[in-house]
Amino acid sequence: MKLLARAVELAGGESLALATVIRASGSTPRHPGAKMLIAADSNIFGTIGGGRIEQEVVQAGVAVVQSGEPRRVQHHLVRDLAMCCGGTMEVFVQPLSPVVESLRRAVELWRRREPAVLVTDLATGAIEAHELGDHVGATPKLDGDSFVEPVWPADRVILFGCGHVARAIGPLAASVGFEIVLCDDGETGAMDDEPDWADTLIDSFELADVSKELGPIGAGDYAVILTRDHAVDQRILERLLVLEDLSYLGMIGSRGKVGRFHKRLTAKGIATDERWQRLHAPVGIDIAAETPEEIAVSVVAQLIDSRNRRKQER
DSSP states (O other): OHHHHHHHHTTTSSSSEEEEEEEESSSSSSSOOOOOEEEETSSSEEEEHHHHHOOOHHHHHHHHHEEEEEEEEEETTTTTTTTTOEEEEEEOOOOOOOOHHHHHHHHHHHHTTOOOOEEEEEEOEEEEEEEEETTTSSOOEEEEEEEEEEEOOOEEEEEEEOOOHHHHHHHHHHHHTTTTEEEOOOOOOOOTOOTTTEOHHHOOOOHHHHHHHHOOOOOEEEEEESSSSSSHHHHHHHHHHTTOOOOEEOOOHHHHHHHHHHHHHHHHHHHOHHHHHEEEOOOOOOOOOHHHHHHHHHHHHHHHHHHHHHHHHO
């Protein structure tokens, strides 16, 4: 949806084409719903997978910008394009300007964290955007001569702490599509510069304050505890560990710190086996990371893995 938000912003300027993967089978670089914007000079925003298939789609996009007529691009990646990955992809390419208002509506719903659906008429290129109904499936799909795409609220990464590691995680997580919420108590002035990669800044570590600002915390929220104070870390962990619907919970720290927290919270009756198994601590995948930047890579990789597995379970 960040690409569609960008499309809405750019629509008042140069003419663009919107390319959407509507069908994929076999081994393909992207799947239905993947999008790309194409300008008249072949400049692109986003990607539908690179390689020869993307080259073909860019050429089609330039033609669509010039003609104003939508078209489909379909190729078997091996037979037609000599791409060794295999599989078949079909991409719908349409002029952007006629559908901007529908996309704007979808973006508005997305920003309000209200599930929506985009329905593209593949015969005309018209797009309708409305609230998500119970009958709509969880993933994009072809339905006759329409392409139906659920639009889910953005997954939020809630960073508790604004130190070196949080400042490395934040922009990296934002670059892969997460909404970023940054929480800090402000005592060290860590957020005085208001990082531009953070969508929301909250001057508190208290979960009540965070919930007041964000609404209920649960499905679609990915919490990462990274404060400078172990006592604060434990207090936040106590409150987050009991949130059964939270999509991800991670905490930075050594195995010794994690072990001590486990003993303390078990004694309090908070750290049941089921709850503790959901905690990623030490946070991130194990790549022997040491610097804040390396740790950020390991954490964001784990966040992506968690997000994509959650999508598969919808």
